[in-house]
Amino acid sequence: MRKALRNLWVFGREEALSCIFPVIIFASLGLTKLVHLPYIPRYDLILLICLIAQAGMLFFKLESLDEFKVICLFHIIGLALELYKVHMGSWAYPGPGYTKIWGVPLYSGFMYASVASYICQAWRRLHLSMTGWPPSFWPWLIGIAIYANFFTHHYIGDYRYVLIAVLIIVFARTQVHYQLEESSFRMPMVLGFFLVGFFIWIAENISTLLGAWRYPNQTAAWAMVHLGKITSWFLLVVISIIIVAQLKHIKGERDRRKVLPKAQQEISS
Known part of the structure; x- marks a missing residue:
């Protein structure tokens, strides 16, 4: 029991430290409302x-x-999505601002960047690693398809549940491993996608309550964000983790190629 409580404390501490940037954004939303x-x-x-x-x-x-x-990349990806969604009337930023472009304040990109910040921080602090990761072709294909669906569903239908079924199949064998001091744990990757997406949905409810943006059903008075939005965040988290994982894999391969010639030279000498 003592070890379990210790692991719970360490996990909570590392998660809290990984959320520094999202917490700053929430604090700024609350502060600027008052x-x-x-x-x-x-x-x-x-x-x-x-x-x-x-x-x-x-x-x-x-x-x-x-x-x-990586965070800058997510800022661009998120801002592009915001510009399109606001244009299509999915949500709105009713307040004034000098730094608004086509109805979208530039700070909105940081909300997506904060998700990337959390993933990068948690990856480093919890020493994340993956086993059973599918060949690179599939994660990139699924990530592109998910991002495209956020745009195309206004015209050709929403295929999010088809995409969720496909990614469950593709990532069925993928496990995410993490460390808490001397203890190691693992969970199914799909479960990790869902848990992060669920907590972002909770954060979204807090954000809309603080007036960060408004959905059409929140124009007259605040209402809880629809449960269906959990799947949207679930899919966005999938894109985020795929990009971070693939970039870390590329960087790891690049570093390995740099180290390998040096090791070979030392062996030959």
């Missing part, structure tokens, strides 16, 4: 806080340069 600065619209103030936080993460070495590159 505190208003003259001549600085709320969305612009949130963007300023996010930029300072990102700079601080790098300065204090809470994020590596490689992790920062």
Whole structure:
């Protein structure tokens, strides 16, 4: 029991540290709802806080340069999705702001980047590794198909459940391994996708309550985000983890090729 409680404490501590950037965003949403600065619209103030936080993460070495590159990629991916979804009327940002582009405040990209930040941080802090990872072709294909479905379902139908069925089959044998001090654990990769997506859905409810954005059914008064959104976040998490895992695999192969010639030279000498 003592060891189990210790592992629970370590897991909670590492998860909390991995959530530094998402927590900063939530804090900024709450702070800017209560505190208003003259001549600085709320969305612009949130963007300023996010930029300072990102700079601080790098300065204090809470994020590596490689992790920062991944986060920037997710900022672009998320902002592109936001521009399209707001244009299609899926949700809206009703408040004013100088840093809004086609109705979308630039800070919104940081909400997607915070998901990538969490994944990168958790990967490093929990020493994540995968077994049974499918050949690279399948993760890239599924990731592209999922991202495309977020755009195309407005025209040719929503195939998210087909995509979920396919990824369950493709990742059926994939296990994610993590370490808590001297103890090792594992869980099915698909379960990991769902758990992260579920907690993001909870965070989304808090975000809409704080006025970060509004869905059409929240225009008159706040209402709980539809349960169907869990599948949306589930699929977004799949894209996020696939990109991070594939990039780490590429980096690992690149580093291995750099080390191998040196090792061969040492052996020959």
